[in-house]
Ligand SMILES: Nc1ncnc2c1ncn2[C@@H]1O[C@H](COP(=O)(O)OP(=O)(O)OP(=O)(O)O)[C@@H](O)[C@H]1O
């Protein structure tokens with residue numbers, strides 16, 4: 001469904017991604033793990049076309065994403081839930097969610113989608129009129145995920161949804177992510193909670209200094225010596 | 235006492251028009267994070283359009299809003315698209331250079347108008363230019379009253395647009411977090427053009443509404459750019475509600491200054507208020523509404 005082929009990318013003169021290739025198949029739940037600064041968020045931005053690769057190709061179904069402007073990506077069916085939420089702080093929860101369904105197709109179903117999303121996130125339902133900037137960290141993350149769902153995406157990409165959350169809330173977010181996967185949405189997720197995410201995902205890629213160094217089934221990687229040493233502190 | 239009430243009334247009426255000027259600049263400030271130093275000059279162009287329509291085609295200034303606003307909207311979109319946005323594509327150019335570009339735009343607009351119309355003072359004298367409405371002993375200058383009414387309608391329209399429509403919400407979203415807006419499918423570049431166009435159209439409305447009670451010459455833009463800047467800072471840089479309050483405060487301050495100090499010093503009073511607000515309320519008037 002999603003394919004990166006030999007992608008090199010960076011910011012200005014600084015190259016961050018080196019010959020990155022990977023793929024996510026339809027209905028899969030794939031995780032990217034890597035240390036701080038490995039380039040995980042950069043990969044997400046390349047997929048969303050916020051950054052253009054200097055070479056290589058990004059494909060989604062039969063579309064080349066790297067030649068599409070960033071604001072057209074969501075229409076193709078990819079919802080990006082960015083690192084650190086990136087809500088519109090001075091707008092209400094409801095307005096934030098509405099902005100998730102701007103395309104004519106999503107707008108036509110806005111009411112039903114809103115109802116469905118509010119059932120998934122009862123906490124947001126109670127806070128529809130509250131300014132997003134005044135939500136707690138966990139609520140903000142839920143709002144960011146809910147906003148992504150409002151476009152009825154085929155695929156969602158999550159950038160560290162557990163960032164800054166307590167272990168308990170992290171559990172809750174992961175349960176929601178699995179539930180979304182259960183609804184047939186293909187997932188690509190970046191996470192620091194390596195142990196938990198490897199346990200729930202289908203496949204994972206390990207990124208080191210902007211290069212893909214390992215790939216495998218989640219449970220297999222959990223047993224991998226290299227992964228154990230680098231991420232699990234064993 | 236009557237003099238005081240009269241002064242306040244005149245101040246509030248002119249303040250309504252100032253609010254339009256300030257709102258336009260504030261919108262541009264909020265979305266593009268630049269001070270539009272061509273704002274008063276855009277207003278001046280709209281005043282000349284209104285003048286020409288009245289002088290040569292006998293069109294009432296209030297009807298020419300229907301021409302001056304769309305014309306300036308278009309001019310604003312073109313300025314943003316072809317002069318301001320290209321500057322952003324070159325990484326070594328700092329955003330402040332967009333501000334320098336607006337200074338250039340201001341100069342070109344002024345000189346083009348001077349070339350066409352020379353430096354003479356012009357004015358539009360409608361039959362109702364000096365009509366006055368009395369409520370007990372307070373005089374309401376008729377064109378000012380109409381101008382205030384239209385300014386309020388336009389302001390209400392702008393708020394409806396920003397608060398209730400998807401495009402308006404996209405404008406606010408782009409101002410608050412451009413990358414997030416892009417991810418949600420907002421064409422941020424088009425939003426910048428739309429915003430500059432709207433700002434220019436609001437300036438146009440203010441210019442057209444002011445013409446029957448004001449006079450016109452190519453350099454009239456400069457003082458209004460300064461006023462718009464004061465209002466925007468008074469309002470708290472980027473706050474629309476603040477801009478309305480800033481406009482009213484400036485109008486009343488100038489009016490009080492003209493009555494109680496001296497006509498010649500009325501602009502100085504505006505500057506003094508400006509400095510006082512900066513010193514005592516650095517966040518601008520919007521801090522008053524944040525309960
Ligand atoms: N806007 C930017 N300009 C210049 N360099 C950047 C920019 N954003 C990120 N970088 C650099 O790119 C590298 C990769 O950053 P990236 O955000 O992709 O890392 P990450 O794997 O997501 O890290 P984290 O786990 O901390 O979120 C880092 O060295 C970072 O300093």
Ligand SMILES: [Mg+2]
Nearest residue numbers: 040041042083
């Ligand atoms: Mg990151």
